[in-house]
Amino acid sequence: MTRWLGDRELQAWVRLIAMTELLPGALEQQLKRDSDLSHFEYYVMAMLSEAPERTLRMTTLAARANATLSRLSHVVTRLEGRGFVERVPCPGDKRATNAVLTEAGWATVVAAAPGHVENVRETVLDALTDEQVDQLSAIAGAILTRLDPDGVMTAPYERARVEE
Amino acid sequence: MTRWLGDRELQAWVRLIAMTELLPGALEQQLKRDSDLSHFEYYVMAMLSEAPERTLRMTTLAARANATLSRLSHVVTRLEGRGFVERVPCPGDKRATNAVLTEAGWATVVAAAPGHVENVRETVLDALTDEQVDQLSAIAGAILTRLDPDGVMTAPYERARVEE
DNA sequence: TCGTCGTGGTTGTCGCTTCAACTAAACCAG
DNA sequence: CTGGTTTAGTTGAAGCGACAACCACGACGA
Numbered sequence: 001m002t003r004w005l006g007d008r009e010l011q012a013w014v015r016l017i018a019m020t021e022l023l024p025g026a027l028e029q030q031l032k033r034d035s036d037l038s039h040f041e042y043y044v045m046a047m048l049s050e051a052p053e054r055t056l057r058m059t060t061l062a063a064r065a066n067a068t069l070s071r072l073s074h075v076v077t078r079l080e081g082r083g084f085v086e087r088v089p090c091p092g093d094k095r096a097t098n099a100v101l102t103e104a105g106w107a108t109v110v111a112a113a114p115g116h117v118e119n120v121r122e123t124v125l126d127a128l129t130d131e132q133v134d135q136l137s138a139i140a141g142a143i144l145t146r147l148d149p150d151g152v153m154t155a156p157y158e159r160a161r162v163e164e
Numbered sequence: 165m166t167r168w169l170g171d172r173e174l175q176a177w178v179r180l181i182a183m184t185e186l187l188p189g190a191l192e193q194q195l196k197r198d199s200d201l202s203h204f205e206y207y208v209m210a211m212l213s214e215a216p217e218r219t220l221r222m223t224t225l226a227a228r229a230n231a232t233l234s235r236l237s238h239v240v241t242r243l244e245g246r247g248f249v250e251r252v253p254c255p256g257d258k259r260a261t262n263a264v265l266t267e268a269g270w271a272t273v274v275a276a277a278p279g280h281v282e283n284v285r286e287t288v289l290d291a292l293t294d295e296q297v298d299q300l301s302a303i304a305g306a307i308l309t310r311l312d313p314d315g316v317m318t319a320p321y322e323r324a325r326v327e328e
Numbered sequence: 329t330c331g332t333c334g335t336g337g338t339t340g341t342c343g344c345t346t347c348a349a350c351t352a353a354a355c356c357a358g
Numbered sequence: 359c360t361g362g363t364t365t366a367g368t369t370g371a372a373g374c375g376a377c378a379a380c381c382a383c384g385a386c387g388a
Binding site: 258 | 348353
């Protein structure tokens with residue numbers, strides 16, 4: 001016997017769906033327009049920009065960006081073509097590949113960041129009270145526990161950040 | 165001067181991103197596996213199943229499913245090929261097309277629904293307290309105000325629902 | 329040191345979404 | 359009722375992601 005959704009559950013659910021459907025588009029659009037990057041490309045480069053040496057193993061980077069290795073590989077190929085990232089064979093393990101953010105890539109992320117952050121503020125954070133921001137954090141955290149039990153994706157942010 | 169994100173804001177943001185990245189995949193996977201439908205296909209058919217006569221104008225349906233007309237058109241073409249939906253010229257306005265859910269389509273949604281709802285419960289609702297469900301509703305509502313000011317997408321659900 | 333299994337990564341193909349162009353019908357001004 | 363604009367929808371090409379097949383290297387037991 002199925003437990004159907006009550007009114008409040010249904011409302012929360014429908015809104016969540018609508019949000020997850022709409023939000024990516026909004027981010028995508030701004031980044032594409034202002035910096036000619038997809039959100040995923042931006043995110044990948046952002047992860048690299050914060051890594052020591054601006055370098056990360058493909059596998060690690062994939063986990064951080066929550067992508068399959070395949071997806072990442074394709075994207076890195078494109079980013080490499082645009083001169084934003086470089087592939088460097090990993091010394092020590094010859095199977096492995098390191099992705100390194102180039103100077104041009106760094107400049108691109110740095111240029112894209114303010115607009116992106118501004119967009120995030122406008123569409124999400126500024127719409128919420130401080131209290132709601134914390135609630136959202138807790139809620140998303142709880143859901144992620146189901147979705148991504150190992151917390152691979154958010155792990156690097158769980159600790160306090162030093163700076164941007 | 166950019167207002168960077170504080171720790172709590174950053175945490176909420178990263179988690180939100182992770183969630184919006186992971187959630188669609190989780191839904192997709194279950195529906196694909198159990199009913200051979202994409203979430204979007206399911207949603208389109210679900211909208212039709214609740215409409216009077218199981219019929220909706222393409223434009224209306226697109227708004228309800230938060231899709232472009234183009235995307236919807238392609239999907240309806242595929243669903244038509246599988247015998248789940250039929251296109252019927254709209255009497256009254258010869259420009260318009262009505263999409264109608266067939267008997268087979270109806271049967272398919274009805275069969276898919278319980279598993280889908282169960283999945284939604286498991287991955288989202290059961291992870292939250294009753295209080296959090298309401299908070300989520302409010303938060304998503306606030307964000308949607310920015311994302312979709314006219315509330316086209318969620319409108320049909322804003323009023324109390326009769327049943328599933 | 330050889331065979332086997334597991335890991336890290338790449339590549340090709342297919343399906344879906346987006347975008348731009350296009351058709352056709354309705355509306356409307358004069 | 360004529361020409362221009364808006365609305366409704368379709369279509370084809372192009373790009374991206376998922377999946378599966380694949381290769382290369384490393385680890386490990388015999």
